[in-house]
Every structure is written in structure tokens, then in C-alpha cells.
Amino acid sequence: MNPHDTKVSQNNIRMNLIIVGTVAFDAIETPFGKTDKIIGGAATYISLAASYFTAGAGVVSAVGGDFPREYISLLNDHGVNTDGLEIKEKEKSFFWSGRYNADMNSRETLVTELNVIDGFKPVIPDSYQGAEFLMLGNLSPDIQIAVIEQLTTRPKLIVLDTMNFWIDNTPADLKRVISMVDVLTINDSEARELSGEYSLARAARKILTMGPEYLIIKKGENGALLFSAEKMFFAAALPLEEVFDPTGAGDAFAGGFIGYIAKTGDVSFENMKTAIITGSAMASFCVEKFGTANLVSLTKPEIYNRIQQFAELVRFADMDIT
Numbered sequence: 001m002n003p004h005d006t007k008v009s010q011n012n013i014r015m016n017l018i019i020v021g022t023v024a025f026d027a028i029e030t031p032f033g034k035t036d037k038i039i040g041g042a043a044t045y046i047s048l049a050a051s052y053f054t055a056g057a058g059v060v061s062a063v064g065g066d067f068p069r070e071y072i073s074l075l076n077d078h079g080v081n082t083d084g085l086e087i088k089e090k091e092k093s094f095f096w097s098g099r100y101n102a103d104m105n106s107r108e109t110l111v112t113e114l115n116v117i118d119g120f121k122p123v124i125p126d127s128y129q130g131a132e133f134l135m136l137g138n139l140s141p142d143i144q145i146a147v148i149e150q151l152t153t154r155p156k157l158i159v160l161d162t163m164n165f166w167i168d169n170t171p172a173d174l175k176r177v178i179s180m181v182d183v184l185t186i187n188d189s190e191a192r193e194l195s196g197e198y199s200l201a202r203a204a205r206k207i208l209t210m211g212p213e214y215l216i217i218k219k220g221e222n223g224a225l226l227f228s229a230e231k232m233f234f235a236a237a238l239p240l241e242e243v244f245d246p247t248g249a250g251d252a253f254a255g256g257f258i259g260y261i262a263k264t265g266d267v268s269f270e271n272m273k274t275a276i277i278t279g280s281a282m283a284s285f286c287v288e289k290f291g292t293a294n295l296v297s298l299t300k301p302e303i304y305n306r307i308q309q310f311a312e313l314v315r316f317a318d319m320d321i322t
């Protein structure tokens with residue numbers, strides 16, 4: 001398709017990135033405090049993080065009539081198109097609640113209420129058709145599949161994120177969507193669960209036979225690994241002085257990753273390395289405050305400086321061994 005033929009969205013910006021995922025209420029408990037219901041959801045974190053890199057992002061999701069309009073405006077204020085966010089007035093929004101353990105590395109899900117997401121049939125707005133990039137954030141795999149099947153042109157890159165909830169509850173649909181995408185991002189425990197392998201290198205090899213060409217394994221404060229059939233790359237996480245709330249870190253990572261790819265249009269392994277550093281930088285901002293508090297107010301120089309800190313962390317001069 002000629003990109004000039006692509007329909008434009010309300011704000012006249014050509015959509016180049018579709019983001020699917022929950023737009024939700026979260027209630028979070030960490031050793032540092034507790035929140036009431038605040039704005040959360042995978043698509044919220046992804047789109048806020050991606051908004052710093054690409055202007056043409058649009059969300060596909062559903063919320064209930066209980067979802068405050070100012071939360072939707074918050075996304076719009078960041079240039080995120082919400083034509084694909086269905087508001088079902090008579091239903092309730094997705095609700096998730098989790099509690100972090102003292103080390104902040106592990107968490108317990110206390111409540112997952114699908115509500116409006118249960119049985120949701122996404123409808124892709126015409127203005128989203130022709131987008132080159134698709135980020136399938138955490139959501140029920142049948143909805144993720146329905147989105148892929150509705151696109152009139154297959155995107156240049158489809159990235160999928162998921163979590164143990166879907167590995168446990170809808171394994172067949174999950175395997176099917178995994179077979180349809182180019183990049184899968186999951187955390188280390190999920191990679192082990194999905195593959196039945198303890199070694200992450202073996203887990204990666206097995207998962208890469210399920211469909212995706214690339215696999216990203218997130219290891220929380222221990223960084224992230226990128227695998228293809230022949231190559232491997234490791235991105236360290238920046239040791240932070242303040243970690244308040246890890247919620248959304250995986251999604252902020254995904255948003256930074258796909259946002260950078262959408263900005264550059266380059267889907268090579270080399271460019272994915274920079275995209276992973278960008279994702280890691282966005283995740284590092286995310287965890288420094290509760291919920292989306294940090295992600296909503298970043299500046300480009302702050303982001304650039306943080307990416308430089310990541311580069312500096314692992315930079316060293318080549319050794320002279322003669």
C-alpha cells in the first residue's frame with residue numbers, strides 16, 4: 001500500500017503504531033505504600049512510553065462507564081489516539097490488584113477482574129489501517145488474534161507481550177497468537193513456564209521454534225536479553241536509588257522498544273539493540289514513582305540523558321592483548 005493512501009486519524013497524523021492491551025484500574029501495594037484505584041493497564045503504560053518517540057500511536061481496548069474521562073484525556077494529551085478505545089457505559093473496567101514482596105522483584109496478583117475485557121470484540125478504526133507496527137500488549141490472546149485478523153495490511157513488525165495469567169488460562173489461543181508474531185517479549189519465569197526449560201538459552205531456542213523470529217526475555221532489575229536464531233544481545237538494567245513501584249515496567253519497556261522502532265522504521269537486529277536500551281530506560285523511569293506518575297511528565301532531554309547513562313554503564317575500552 002502506498003503510505004500516502006493511508007487514512008489519517010482525527011488529529012490528522014498518520015497512524016503508524018497500533019497498541020493493544022488493557023486500559024484499566026490498578027490497586028497496588030508495595031513496601032513503600034498503597035494506592036486506591038489508579039489508572040493502569042498494559043496499553044496505558046505502553047502508549048505513554050511510546051508517545052515520546054512516535055506521534056502516530058493509537059490504542060485498541062475497552063473500558064467501562066466507570067472509567068474517568070480525564071484518564072482518557074491524559075492519553076490524548078500525549079498524542080495517543082483513542083478512536084479504538086471502546087467505552088461500554090453499562091460495564092465495568094478491567095481491574096487488577098497486586099502486592100510486591102520486600103525485594104520488589106516478585107509480586108503476587110491479588111485480583112484480576114476481566115469485566116469489560118471478557119468477550120470484548122475489538123473493532124479496528126479505519127484510520128488505524130495501514131499502520132506499519134503493531135504492539136500486542138498484555139490482553140486475552142483471542143482479542144490479540146482478532147486484531148491481527150482485522151488488519152488489511154500485515155504490519156512490518158508485530159510484537160507480542162503476555163503474562164503467566166494467559167499461559168495458565170488460555171494456552172491454546174496463546175500458542176496460536178505466538179505463531180503469528182515477529183517478536184515475543186516475556187519475563188524470565190514466563191519463558192521457563194512456556195518452554196518447560198530452566199536454562200534461558202534453551203528456553204529461547206525452543207520458543208523461537210513456536211513462530212517468532214526474535215525473543216526478548218525481561219529479567220527485571222537484571223536487564224533483558226534479545227535472541228534470534230543466530231544472535232544474542234544483553235542489555236543491563238540501570239541500578240536505581242529509588243524503586244517505588246515496578247508495576248508497568250514491562251509495558252513501559254515494550255512502549256519504549258516499539259516506539260523507537262516505529263520512529264526509526266528499522267527492524268534489523270542491530271536497531272533492536274538500541275530499541276531495547278530505549279525500552280530499559282523507559283522502564284527505569286516507570287519504577288521510580290507509583291503507577292504512571294513518572295511516565296506522564298518526562299522530557300526528551302531527560303530520556304536522552306538516561307539512555308546515555310545506560311550506554312556509559314557498560315562502555316569500556318577495547319583491551320590491548322598484544
Ligand code: AMP
Pocket residue numbers: 022024025026040041042095096112138139140163165166246247248249250251252
Ligand atoms: P507489568 O507490571 O508490566 O506486568 O504490567 C502491569 C499492568 O498490566 C497493570 O497495569 C495491569 O492493569 C495489567 N495487567 C495485569 N494483569 C493483566 C492481565 N492478565 N491481562 C492484561 N493486563 C494485565
